[in-house]
């Protein structure tokens with residue numbers, strides 16, 4: 115469900131002085147995080163409604179987790195690919211893309227892996243993905259460097275089709291929980307609906323599988339032979355995948371049901387940067403060079419809790435190059451320290467960004 119955007123709260127005085135400054139700015143950088151995509155319906159990681167609230171991010175976004183539970187980690191990322199593909203860029207994504215078109219000396223540093231800035235046609239040479247992308251895939255075999263970008267297959271392999279009953283889907287349709295509170299009289303109506311929905315689920319899972327098969331067929335990406343797959347899917351147990359406690363997880367997908375490298379048959383992984391992994395060298399070098407190459411007039415810190423490094427460190431680096439800071443965040447407090455020459459705009463990025471950049 116798309117988060118209801120709240121009215122943006124922008125103190126007029128701030129807006130005035132901000133707009134005055136923005137007009138004179140040349141070199142501007144935006145550091146963006148999950149809050150930029152919240153209005154597009156994608157859950158943030160920390161804070162209210164965060165995706166990771168039920169367990170530590172480290173459970174799922176580390177090489178160790180992938181090593182010990184590739185099937186759970188793949189289910190997590192396959193679910194997020196599915197959600198990101200269903201989501202649409204919001205007005206803030208488009209406003210940043212517009213600013214980039216107007217000002218070649220503006221760059222966006224994105225911690226997001228959801229692909230929404232790209233879909234808002236943000237000029238790619240001014241968009242730097244610090245943590246990779248859900249839609250880039252790479253091989254884990256040491257000697258093999260197979261990678262493929264912009265892979266939007268959903269599900270990426272048939273076995274990762276998301277049965278509606280999994281707890282992932284619960285995040286997707288939180289409204290089911292509210293309905294449960296309606297009490298008995300709603301139960302019967304729900305039960306009928308549930309049966310219909312389950313049937314629809316089965317078709318949905320089947321159609322997702324067909325879609326995946328024929329896209330995969332086209333891509334020549336090999337997966338385990340489908341027949342066994344079918345059997346596996348048919349008797350998929352009803353109980354939900356409880357991702358809150360990784361040890362509870364019943365490993366229900368074998369390695370050969372997970373995405374395999376067409377070149378070496380090795381296991382493929384999402385092309386995102388996990389905790390403990392270094393950010394892409396080329397990106398780090400580009401950003402360092404850009405920061406070094408002259409004074410910076412403004413850094414926009416949009417929808418990020420600024421807790422993850424080295425991404426969060428760019429705020430201070432920009433400040434050291436003379437940048438004034440404008441924080442845009444839903445919470446009533448700024449996650450970074452601000453001086454009186456900075457700005458803090460509280461509100462939904464999808465409302466505030468178009469307003470302050472227009």
Ligand code: BV8
Pocket residue numbers: 146147148149150152153158159160161164175225226227245386387388389390391392393416417418419420421422423424442443444445449461462463464
């Ligand atoms: C590394 C990808 C070293 C996968 C992610 C110091 C220096 C170097 C490293 C460290 C260091 N200190 C600690 C470390 C280790 C670690 C780290 O920073 N840990 C933190 C938790 C303390 N850093 C790393 O491991 C990094 N690697 O430096 O390696 C190295 C060097 C050489 C060789 C080997 C190793 C790698 C970090 C990347 C991790 N990968 N994700 C995936 O996404 O699944 S990070 C993850 O957090 C996401 O990418 C996410 O983008 C990122 C940051 O979160 P936010 O985007 O800020 O989202 P969050 O939910 O936290 O906040 C949302 C905000 O929006 C909130 O403030 C909310 O109020 C606001 N909001 C909500 N709704 C709205 C809104 N605002 C506006 N409008 C709304 N509607």
Ligand code: ZN
Pocket residue numbers: 253254255258259260375376377378379380
């Ligand atoms: Zn390979």
